[in-house]
Amino acid sequence: MSMNDYLPIAIMFLLAMAFAGVSLLLSRFISPRNPTPEKLEPYECGIVPLQEPVQRFPVKFYLVAMLFVIFDIEIVFLFAWAVRFEQLGWYGVWAIGLFTLLLVETLVYAWKRGALDWNVSSRQRYRRVVAPEAREEAA
Amino acid sequence: MVGNLDILAIAPEIALTAAVVVLLLVEVNFDPHPRVWGGIAGVGIVAATVLSVFQWVEWSGGSGELAFSGMITGDGFSAMAGMVVFPLAGLSLMSGWRLVTEMRRRGAEMVSLLLLAAAGAHLMAASANLIMLFIALEVFSISLYVLAGFTRSRADADEAALKYFLLGAFASAVFLYGVALLFAATGSLSIYGDPTIYEAGARGIIRADAGIAAFLDSTIILEPGLLLAGIALLIVGLGFKVTAAPFHVWSPDVYQGAPGGITGFLAASAKVAGFAALARVLTVALGANIADWAPAVAVIAAVSIVLGTLLALAQTDIKLMLAYSSVAHAGFILTSLVAGPAGVAGMWFYVATYAVSVVAAFGVAAIVSGHTMGRSPLSSYEGLARRSPFLAAVLGITMLSMAGIPLTTGFVGKLAVFTAAADAGYLWLVILALVASVAGLYFYLRVIVLMYFRPTSDDAITPRVDWSSGIALGIATLATVLIGVVPWWLLNLLNDALPF
Numbered sequence: 001m002s003m004n005d006y007l008p009i010a011i012m013f014l015l016a017m018a019f020a021g022v023s024l025l026l027s028r029f030i031s032p033r034n035p036t037p038e039k040l041e042p043y044e045c046g047i048v049p050l051q052e053p054v055q056r057f058p059v060k061f062y063l064v065a066m067l068f069v070i071f072d073i074e075i076v077f078l079f080a081w082a083v084r085f086e087q088l089g090w091y092g093v094w095a096i097g098l099f100t101l102l103l104v105e106t107l108v109y110a111w112k113r114g115a116l117d118w119n120v121s122s123r124q125r126y127r128r129v130v131a132p133e134a135r136e137e138a139a
Numbered sequence: 140m141v142g143n144l145d146i147l148a149i150a151p152e153i154a155l156t157a158a159v160v161v162l163l164l165v166e167v168n169f170d171p172h173p174r175v176w177g178g179i180a181g182v183g184i185v186a187a188t189v190l191s192v193f194q195w196v197e198w199s200g201g202s203g204e205l206a207f208s209g210m211i212t213g214d215g216f217s218a219m220a221g222m223v224v225f226p227l228a229g230l231s232l233m234s235g236w237r238l239v240t241e242m243r244r245r246g247a248e249m250v251s252l253l254l255l256a257a258a259g260a261h262l263m264a265a266s267a268n269l270i271m272l273f274i275a276l277e278v279f280s281i282s283l284y285v286l287a288g289f290t291r292s293r294a295d296a297d298e299a300a301l302k303y304f305l306l307g308a309f310a311s312a313v314f315l316y317g318v319a320l321l322f323a324a325t326g327s328l329s330i331y332g333d334p335t336i337y338e339a340g341a342r343g344i345i346r347a348d349a350g351i352a353a354f355l356d357s358t359i360i361l362e363p364g365l366l367l368a369g370i371a372l373l374i375v376g377l378g379f380k381v382t383a384a385p386f387h388v389w390s391p392d393v394y395q396g397a398p399g400g401i402t403g404f405l406a407a408s409a410k411v412a413g414f415a416a417l418a419r420v421l422t423v424a425l426g427a428n429i430a431d432w433a434p435a436v437a438v439i440a441a442v443s444i445v446l447g448t449l450l451a452l453a454q455t456d457i458k459l460m461l462a463y464s465s466v467a468h469a470g471f472i473l474t475s476l477v478a479g480p481a482g483v484a485g486m487w488f489y490v491a492t493y494a495v496s497v498v499a500a501f502g503v504a505a506i507v508s509g510h511t512m513g514r515s516p517l518s519s520y521e522g523l524a525r526r527s528p529f530l531a532a533v534l535g536i537t538m539l540s541m542a543g544i545p546l547t548t549g550f551v552g553k554l555a556v557f558t559a560a561a562d563a564g565y566l567w568l569v570i571l572a573l574v575a576s577v578a579g580l581y582f583y584l585r586v587i588v589l590m591y592f593r594p595t596s597d598d599a600i601t602p603r604v605d606w607s608s609g610i611a612l613g614i615a616t617l618a619t620v621l622i623g624v625v626p627w628w629l630l631n632l633l634n635d636a637l638p639f
Contacts, residue, residue, distance in 0.1 A: 006434065006435075102156075102160065105160050105163070105164060108164065108167070109163050109164065109167050112167040112168065113167055
């Protein structure tokens, strides 16, 4: 493939750039502009929000969901191993055992670090375990 | 089913993963002093390095070995990747150790992620199958995404992590699409093929997998559209990791936003792993199609060199300057790949020595502007030679090496890659790269002028060098000078570091 074969790609590239540029410019010049206060509302329909949320919501489900995904994937691998269990023999048992052990270690680590404590707020946990700058903020 | 040599092929990864497991369990159960983490991580890194040397003794000089049903290679190439990446991880850990201790208990996670990233980087270089390569790429990248945003109370670290993650995930998707197209075109995901796949089926023989390289060698493809698109997407996906030019937009924000102590590792390991993967895929799997990809690689190299140099000229922050200069360096390294297998030794030399320089440069930046901080304006380097002669010397020598001044590794590396490209007939690229190198002198020497010939301002603080980063920076600088003065042994060694 010589450099000449790249000519169609170069033309395609220029066309794509031109298309993007022309579309942006056109929509800028011919689009109607009519701003109203309603357009800035969070929801154009439905109940008007009475107040902003006072604080950030804890997203504890996130950690649980992450852990779930990890063990979900483990099942996927276990399934593939179970299908070929007899052919893989002891090698398979060792391999999948090692794999499971690593995941158990993950669970132990997450558990000990308080990822499963539903009642501790993430802020407290962060302060308890983590960074000095968070401690200073709290003080 | 699995022999000793199979285990040897991934032995460094096993050592590092074991270190991570022990480290995390010890940390969470006993909450020891950070020194203990350092000890465990150090043992892991040293073990991985020693095992890479074993691999080198076993396989260097072209006698390679396929392990785990053709998923992993053991050859001089992968051994060399280990011998480069693991000491690099050790140097980065030492120069960023203050950040680790400042992070308190999360520091253990940081050390673990760094070790896992190193393991992923070596796995990328050792992969013999494109799916394996993708998994290794993800192990490596995901560790780096987390590391980039590790100081999460800082907004620019968040920005760095988010940008790196979103763009990186996109690039991984592009890479995977390339793998899929290549599979559609050649009917194989394996770079070398897998002779053992005959035995794999219990109910009769499965079709033999000859591998991408053998297929392309023996087949004339009349409609190469799928193949070419696949090659292009692979180059884009890996080009992102090595910050080659049209795919570099993430690098300035990430290098500037990431916590100072870890930026050097982010920059250096991505280059080593990305170029190792790129070299193996291009020169081995697609070696027969060099006429297809070499012009594209040459153009990417040219764009990287020009854009990186021009943008680096305009920067007033040393980390942004290093980020754009790393784009230019990606271009320089890519010039070696247009020569195919003949350029791999030069690529190794450039990538390894540049990685050491980059760790040293970011290490100095981390000390001058703070281990958790992102920004590092050039003005804070004025008169650094008076405040800290050691740091000024380290940064000065590193800058000279990056500029390609003789008696440093940068010069030998440039010489090696330019010779390879010129021998392959890409004289225009070499001339362009030479002109850009001269232009690059301006922004590298500017740092030296600032450090040595400007008065230091009165309120400038005197940076305190802790002993671990002092040792790391000293080793990096010594290596830059010593290998720059006597490069022949390394160049000879690297001639055995080709993929088999």
